[in-house]
Amino acid sequence: MSLPISLEHVTHAYRTASGPLPVLDDLSIDMPEGSFTAVVGPSGCGKSTLTRLVAGLMKPDQGIVRLGGQPVTGPRSTVGMAFQNPVLLEWRTILQNVMLPLEIVASGMSKTQQQDRARDLLAVVGLEGFEDKKPSELSGGMRQRASLCRSIVHRPEVLILDEPFGALDAFTREDLWQTMHDLRREESFTCVLITHDLRESVFLSDRTVVFSARPARAQKVVEIDLGDQRGLDDLYAPRAVELLAELRREIQIAQGRDVA
């Protein structure tokens, strides 16, 4: 199960001591069911605000966020989230960490079913044999893998990734990109990925939305027409290079720099 996400004319401002700080300005995006949308844009342009709106952790000042046609009014159990900080609970084993969302939402599942589900996912991301380790015994990349498993263990319809690969070294990051493709083949969800890495957006997404500087609008939507079977080598194929160049130009425009 996955649900389409749509934002319709969403405008939002934070109230600060020095007056309102507009972050989103009349933002409209459609993300079809099962699609993978990357959002890139200048620092501090309101990308994370978008994730909190979609997750129902915040309400927009104006406009509507819809999941499957229904307006989002608050948090819902069919959403999964992963952040740059893997936020694993140090006192739990990896398996217990992955099972955490099931303790909240899947009361119908037996303990054994929950464990099996978590174990299956850990196997997909290559963490077989690490189920009983504590997070402190794992490397940064492995912790992030566990965090990804936790974000989808309850079979969410919508997966929100807020720069989950941002703090990893380049090689580990590329490994996790592959893992993300593996997970997408196994599971069904509509995914929003916030990222600063243009190669990441080209490698993972079906379409990449470029945000303008704050207050953010959808400045450009770039369809990433590279097919479903992507390898890292494909990032160096002519079409991918073209897409990267286009995204880079858009980011420069968003940053307000002159483009020759």
Add this chain to the structure above:
Amino acid sequence: MRSLRQVGVPLAAMIAFLLAWELLVWANGWPNFVMASPSDLPPAFARYWELFLTGSWQTLWRTMVGLALAVVFGILLGMIMGFSRLAREALYPLLVGFNAVPKATVVPIIALLFIGQHDLNTVLMAFMISFFPIAVSISIGLSTLEPEYRDILRSLGASNTTIFWKIALPKTLPEFFGALKVSVTLAFIGTNLMEIISPHGRGLGALFDSGRTNADYPLMFAVLIALALLGIALFYVVVFLERIFAGWAERSPG
């Protein structure tokens, strides 16, 4: 090898300390009414062992009750301050001021307030002196919880109670036990303060006081040793509990 070192090294340090003490008294030729030496202590223990046992028990249970109150009250207060910014801003100066008052000055006030209620006074003193670190540690632990920890559960629609039990409380346990180690010693001091200062006291503090009025210096020093042993025992009970409940926070050496 490891266990030998764990037991042997502290034991050797203790023996060295006692020898140095004995040597100091002997070298200065101090008589008993100036300073007792370790060799005076066993006779004092042998003579008053019954008083030591009852006194230790009285000191111990009142410290524990006071500490238990401090834990309950400290956690509640810490939760209020940790979750509500308004409460934190309102209560912090009050608490700091309260904590800054030397507790010896509070003893006569409490003693007058509840005349003759020696047990209650002592428990109250142990409680008052020891809840502060617990309240502060819990409130800091809760207010510095990274928002992502909250969001992973909140985004699933979990209630604040669930977030508290599943994440906030366990995450705060290492800080809590750090504070408890301070508090257990403080509670102990509070108990003794009341026992020594207030008239007609009980417990080891009263035993110390009777040693003082009778100029029985070996008894006074024997009480000090008994207090130290009791304090060490209480401290390691907390360490033991910490291993059980917050052992995950301990990094393996190296």
